[in-house]
């Protein structure tokens with residue numbers, strides 16, 4: 001099923017993170033994102049014309065994260081938002097991270 005139709009499930013740890021192979025296979029479903037940290041993180045850069053539009057996007061991501069109960073790490077400023085997604089409880093990637101990434105891609109940027 002398309003990742004955007006799925007919901008994040010609570011993750012309290014105790015399971016292994018995705019393997020590098022699994023992480024790479026799932027990457028095809030979130031084009032525009034890249035793996036980093038030895039395939040323990042998903043990252044994407046978003047560009048904006050100014051600060052207020054970057055901040056508005058940050059707030060849209062925040063509302064989505066609260067709805068999904070799964071949260072990205074955000075670094076933003078004038079003209080950009082850098083999003084890093086991983087599952088803190090397992091210090092690596094889980095399908096939740098790909099669901100969140102796919103839903104972030106569906107958010108309006110303007």
Ligand SMILES: C[C@H](O)[C@H](O)[C@H]1CNC2=NC(N)=NC(=O)C2=N1
Pocket residue numbers: 009010011012069070071072085086087088089090
């Ligand atoms: C129970 C619930 O799944 C946890 O508290 C959530 C909240 N949001 C989270 N977000 C991320 N990125 N990683 C987590 O491990 C995490 N845990």
